Every structure is written in C-alpha cells, then in structure tokens.
Amino acid sequence: MSLIIFDCDGVLVDSEPVAHGLLAQMMTDLGHPMTTAESVQKFTGRNLADTLPLIEGVLGRSIPDQIGEHYSRLLLERLRRDLKPVAGVKEAIAMLRHPRCVASSSSLERIHLSLEVTGLASLFGSNIFSATQVPHGKPAPDLYLLAAKTMAVAPDDCVVIEDSALGAAAGCAAGMKVIGFTGGAHVTGDAARHLAAAGASPVIFSMAELPPAVERLISRLETPRQP
Numbered sequence: 001m002s003l004i005i006f007d008c009d010g011v012l013v014d015s016e017p018v019a020h021g022l023l024a025q026m027m028t029d030l031g032h033p034m035t036t037a038e039s040v041q042k043f044t045g046r047n048l049a050d051t052l053p054l055i056e057g058v059l060g061r062s063i064p065d066q067i068g069e070h071y072s073r074l075l076l077e078r079l080r081r082d083l084k085p086v087a088g089v090k091e092a093i094a095m096l097r098h099p100r101c102v103a104s105s106s107s108l109e110r111i112h113l114s115l116e117v118t119g120l121a122s123l124f125g126s127n128i129f130s131a132t133q134v135p136h137g138k139p140a141p142d143l144y145l146l147a148a149k150t151m152a153v154a155p156d157d158c159v160v161i162e163d164s165a166l167g168a169a170a171g172c173a174a175g176m177k178v179i180g181f182t183g184g185a186h187v188t189g190d191a192a193r194h195l196a197a198a199g200a201s202p203v204i205f206s207m208a209e210l211p212p213a214v215e216r217l218i219s220r221l222e223t224p225r226q227p
Helices: 016-029 036-043 048-059 065-082 089-094 108-117 142-150 165-173 191-197 207-221
Strands: 003-006 100-104 128-130 158-162 177-181
Touching (some): 003 142, 036 048, 089 207, 100 108, 108 128, 142 158, 142 165, 158 165, 158 207, 165 177, 165 191
Parallel strands (some): 003 100, 003 158
C-alpha cells in the first residue's frame, strides 16, 4: 500500500499570501520594514517554534506578547474570510486512488480551520498531522515519519507533495518520494529550482499534473524489488 502525504499551506490551500502578508506587516510595525515576498523567502515551510527565533533574530528583540497575540487572532480571522483552495486541488485529489493524509508545519487548529473553510476537510477526515506533535519541524523528517507510522505505511512507500524546499528536504530525509508543487499564489520564479535542489522530483506547476505524476512514482514503488 502507498500513502500520499500532502503539505497544507501552498499545496492544498492558498494561505501563504495571507499569512506572509500579515507577518510582513507585523515586522514593519515592529520597526523592520519587510515585504510579503521577503517574508515568503525567509520563513516559508517552518513551524512557529522555528520561525519565532528567526523573527526575533531579525528584530534583535522579542516580540511583545500583545503584538503576537493580535496578529495570531488576525490571521485566523483573515483565513476564515479570505482563504481559498489551490486551483484544481479537489479535482486532483478525487482522481487519486491511494490513502492520503495532511502533514503541515501549521498548528492543528489552523490546519483544521483551513481545510474546513476551503471544503477539503471531508477528503482527509482525521488523518491530519502537525509539526506541533513532533520534536523537530521541517527540514527534519520527524513529521513525515509520524504520519507514515500512524498510517501504518513504510516511509519508502510514501509520496509527499510539497511547495517549500524545507518540506522537500524533510520528505527526502524521511526516505520518501517528493513531488514539488509550484502552483501556489505565493510562488516565486526560482521555486522550482530550489525544490529540485532539495530533492523533489518531479516538480509540477499545476494540480492537473498531480494525478499522473503520483501514479508514475507509485508504479515505480510497486515494481517488485530485486532480492
């Protein structure tokens, strides 16, 4: 049996422009002007625990509690109001014949909210995994290994769908096949190169390409191994 593991932000839902727009706004309000594109470049793919030290390193000080709480609330409000699924993702998932799950750097609360708002929750049920459940976030393999273990599938029978180089590196470190995806609204021109350098192969540019790419990889996984 094979398992398809989806990252969430930038793969299933187009949340990155919203999240990084707010993060850039917070940085600017705290005295370090930053654009959404710069936030994407610096912070995409990381969980909150790994992102906060980077933010504080850039600022040279801690984030005031009230500021962090304000922007956390604002993010959830914006996601409820504005979040959309990645174009074509529902149709692509409907064509996949294999078990699937979500493994994301976001919190469980944010993952569930994102899937519910975009109408994707029923496609995954309870098969949701967050970096908050493991000691080390991406690019460490912990999250993907947790997903495989819980779903009772060997890592080398898993295919990961990722939009970030950190996530692709995590999937490869877990011993899984990784498909890079560059169809999210936040993606920059050099994203495909970064994904490939991190081990993603193939790299696809739209969800219409996903089902055949998955089937090609899985057909290789299901080829009888030589003794």
